Amino acid sequence: MMLNYFDQFASPIFLGVPLIALALTLPWLLFPTPSTRWLSNRLTSTQGMFISTFTQQLLLPVNKGGHKWALILISLMIFLVSLNMLGLMPYTFTPTTQLSMNLGLATPLWLATVIMGLHNQPTHALSHLLPEGTPTFLIPILIIIETISLIIRPLALGVRLTANLTAGHLLIQLIATAALVLLPLMPTVAFFTMILLFFLTLLEIAVAMIQAYVFVLLLSLYLQENI
Amino acid sequence: MPQLNTTPWLMILIFTWFVFLIFILPKVMTYIFPNEPTLKNKKTFMPWTWNWPWY
Numbered sequence: 188m189m190l191n192y193f194d195q196f197a198s199p200i201f202l203g204v205p206l207i208a209l210a211l212t213l214p215w216l217l218f219p220t221p222s223t224r225w226l227s228n229r230l231t232s233t234q235g236m237f238i239s240t241f242t243q244q245l246l247l248p249v250n251k252g253g254h255k256w257a258l259i260l261i262s263l264m265i266f267l268v269s270l271n272m273l274g275l276m277p278y279t280f281t282p283t284t285q286l287s288m289n290l291g292l293a294t295p296l297w298l299a300t301v302i303m304g305l306h307n308q309p310t311h312a313l314s315h316l317l318p319e320g321t322p323t324f325l326i327p328i329l330i331i332i333e334t335i336s337l338i339i340r341p342l343a344l345g346v347r348l349t350a351n352l353t354a355g356h357l358l359i360q361l362i363a364t365a366a367l368v369l370l371p372l373m374p375t376v377a378f379f380t381m382i383l384l385f386f387l388t389l390l391e392i393a394v395a396m397i398q399a400y401v402f403v404l405l406l407s408l409y410l411q412e413n414i
Numbered sequence: 415m416p417q418l419n420t421t422p423w424l425m426i427l428i429f430t431w432f433v434f435l436i437f438i439l440p441k442v443m444t445y446i447f448p449n450e451p452t453l454k455n456k457k458t459f460m461p462w463t464w465n466w467p468w469y
Contacts, residue, residue, distance in 0.1 A: 234445070263434070
């Protein structure tokens with residue numbers, strides 16, 4: 188069976204241990220649990236600063252009822268950013284390339300916002316299905332379109348993260364293979380391919396952070412609509 | 415695409431939420447952001463610090 192470029196995303200099993208289990212459990216060693224001391228070490232202080240700044244920024248447009256979602260949204264952000272960034276290192280497995288995981292994170296959280304909105308303030312939640320100022324004859328079709336766009340949100344959230352990371356990893360692998368193959372044949376072209384690979388890796392680092400941020404931001408947006 | 419093979423989907427879902435809820439949530443919850451200590455002669459009352467509100 189020939190190995191193809193997509194096989195890097197099949198979760199490998201080594202000595203009976205699926206590596207996705209290691210990829211999911213080990214990154215949290217990089218995040219020390221802070222003690223109750225007032226002054227902690229540099230790593231804890233840096234992470235605390237990141238968490239407090241990010242919480243403030245994320246919850247700025249959300250009203251007081253949404254603040255109880257802070258813990259889960261910030262934890263999700265840390266979860267996704269560390270998994271994405273660690274996956275860019277060679278020979279690591281990125282769990283966020285698995286559609287199962289992204290859908291599994293997106294669907295319950297989106298569903299929670301929808302159920303909360305429909306339970307607590309059903310009129311307000313349903314009013315989002317009709318944008319203000321639509322012409323009367325467009326109302327029925329627009330309601331259908333808005334309902335479809337509401338249902339498709341968790342799918343979009345999951346697939347966006349999966350596709351971005353999968354495509355990034357595939358591109359890196361393709362261009363790295365090209366550079367390697369071209370090295371004995373056309374060294375100058377291989378050199379330019381290496382420069383391209385360098386910039387692509389920088390882009391992938393940015394994409395890793397941005398996609399995690401977009402995931403959490405969109406969830407907070409859905410929360411704003413419904414809380 | 416191997417991601418579309420649905421065999422490991424349930425295990426990945428359960429394991430992801432397990433790791434998320436058991437390891438990461440408590441770690442983030444222990445981050446506290448205490449205020450700067452106030453001087454004794456100040457008459458202001460203690461402001462409220464972010465304590466990851468739950469309700």
